[in-house]
Amino acid sequence: MAITPLMPVYPRSEVRPVRGEGVYLYGEGGEKYLDFASGIAVNLLGHGHPHLTKALQEQAATLLHVGNLYGSPQGEKFAQRLVDLTFADTVFFTNSGAEAVECAIKTARRYHHVKGQPHKHTLITFSNAFHGRTLGTISATDQAKMRDGFEPLLPGFVVVPFDDLAAALAAIDQNTAGFLVEPVQGEGGVRPASKEFMVGLRMACDERDLMLVLDEVQCGVARSGTLYAHEQYGIVPDIMASAKGIGGGFPMGACLATEKAAAGMVVGTHGSTYGGNPFAMAAGQAVFDIVANDEFLARVRSMGDRLRAALEQMIPNHDALFDSVRGMGLMLGIKMKTDSRAFVGYLRTKGILTVAAGDNVVRVLPPLTLEEAHIAEFVEGLSAAAADYDVPEAA
Numbered sequence: 001m002a003i004t005p006l007m008p009v010y011p012r013s014e015v016r017p018v019r020g021e022g023v024y025l026y027g028e029g030g031e032k033y034l035d036f037a038s039g040i041a042v043n044l045l046g047h048g049h050p051h052l053t054k055a056l057q058e059q060a061a062t063l064l065h066v067g068n069l070y071g072s073p074q075g076e077k078f079a080q081r082l083v084d085l086t087f088a089d090t091v092f093f094t095n096s097g098a099e100a101v102e103c104a105i106k107t108a109r110r111y112h113h114v115k116g117q118p119h120k121h122t123l124i125t126f127s128n129a130f131h132g133r134t135l136g137t138i139s140a141t142d143q144a145k146m147r148d149g150f151e152p153l154l155p156g157f158v159v160v161p162f163d164d165l166a167a168a169l170a171a172i173d174q175n176t177a178g179f180l181v182e183p184v185q186g187e188g189g190v191r192p193a194s195k196e197f198m199v200g201l202r203m204a205c206d207e208r209d210l211m212l213v214l215d216e217v218q219c220g221v222a223r224s225g226t227l228y229a230h231e232q233y234g235i236v237p238d239i240m241a242s243a244k245g246i247g248g249g250f251p252m253g254a255c256l257a258t259e260k261a262a263a264g265m266v267v268g269t270h271g272s273t274y275g276g277n278p279f280a281m282a283a284g285q286a287v288f289d290i291v292a293n294d295e296f297l298a299r300v301r302s303m304g305d306r307l308r309a310a311l312e313q314m315i316p317n318h319d320a321l322f323d324s325v326r327g328m329g330l331m332l333g334i335k336m337k338t339d340s341r342a343f344v345g346y347l348r349t350k351g352i353l354t355v356a357a358g359d360n361v362v363r364v365l366p367p368l369t370l371e372e373a374h375i376a377e378f379v380e381g382l383s384a385a386a387a388d389y390d391v392p393e394a395a
């Protein structure tokens with residue numbers, strides 16, 4: 001048999017972590033890695049954070065799962081916390097980012113359906129977007145590598161260039177339900193949308209009664225330096241998907257919505273066996289205990305500024321390799337003049353973990369709890385690796 005027991009859909013690297021401590025991961029043979037990938041923006045509190053660990057241990061011993069047949073004191077409490085802290089009036093808990101986006105898409109469609117306008121079913125989405133790997137969420141991107149061979153995909157999506165307000169507005173027709181957009185594209189290459197773009201989408205939604213659906217699965221939950229990235233644009237969505245960092249490493253997500261936007265989401269319209277179970281709620285609460293306060297968020301912004309400044313200072317020393325730094329808070333991207341995937345692989349051999357993204361970007365996604373010494377360690381390691389790096393011949 002040639003196929004591996006783990007379905008071979010990932011190009012897994014040689015790094016084989018078995019233990020983590022703070023911002024470090026340790027491999028099977030004891031190799032030490034500086035983890036500036038955070039499981040792709042998930043481990044906001046690093047590895048083995050005492051508050052999260054204790055909360056999970058206690059909840060595991062108390063109650064893991066009961067299903068959504070019963071009242072949920074744990075779910076009500078965490079949903080209320082999200083409602084208090086955000087634009088939202090109501091929350092549906094999921095187990096992943098893609099499911100949170102699915103719920104957001106369904107909520108937007110149902111809004112128009114119950115308003116007696118079922119023809120308004122199309123979401124305008126954006127080039128190089130990433131919304132997950134379900135059939136619905138791959139239908140919402142134009143990335144061929146995710147779509148090829150999975151047709152027929154879901155109708156009801158129109159893709160226009162990212163950050164191009166004129167194109168987005170021109171795509172509106174009588175079937176438009178709204179927009180689905182990442183305020184900061186993650187997989188697409190750490191690209192923050194411009195303020196004019198986000199404000200323009202909001203205004204168009206207000207004028208035409210459309211749904212502004214944000215995918216903050218990667219940029220949300222303190223990563224950008226505010227609890228959610230849209231706060232920095234001075235706008236609010238109608239519906240928003242959150243996941244990745246929200247459980248600090250426990251798989252969970254959430255679809256948040258205003259009361260108006262959730263008008264169609266009545267009994268029987270949606271569900272999830274695991275979604276919002278007591279264990280997941282304990283994870284979410286523990287993460288929010290740490291990140292959802294002004295001091296922590298201010299620290300994310302100042303650490304982000306320091307890291308960015310240090311990277312910008314380093315770039316001129318390696319200007320054949322690096323072009324620029326972009327992003328928000330501790331969601332940073334180094335735009336390279338060469339293949340970022342190969343360089344990310346080289347960094348791994350030097351004990352530094354980052355994540356490649358589209359547009360030849362190296363994603364820098366440290367745990368939000370990092371210390372200044374880790375920034376210095378990262379930038380020194382990156383600079384030394386850049387000095388030693390032989391750019392591979394173009395294939």
Ligand SMILES: *Cc1c(COP(=O)(O)O)cnc(C)c1O
Nearest residue numbers: 096097098130131132186217218
């Ligand atoms: C990771 C990601 C998703 C999908 O999340 P999963 O938990 O992998 O399903 C959706 N949207 C964005 C912006 C992401 O970064």
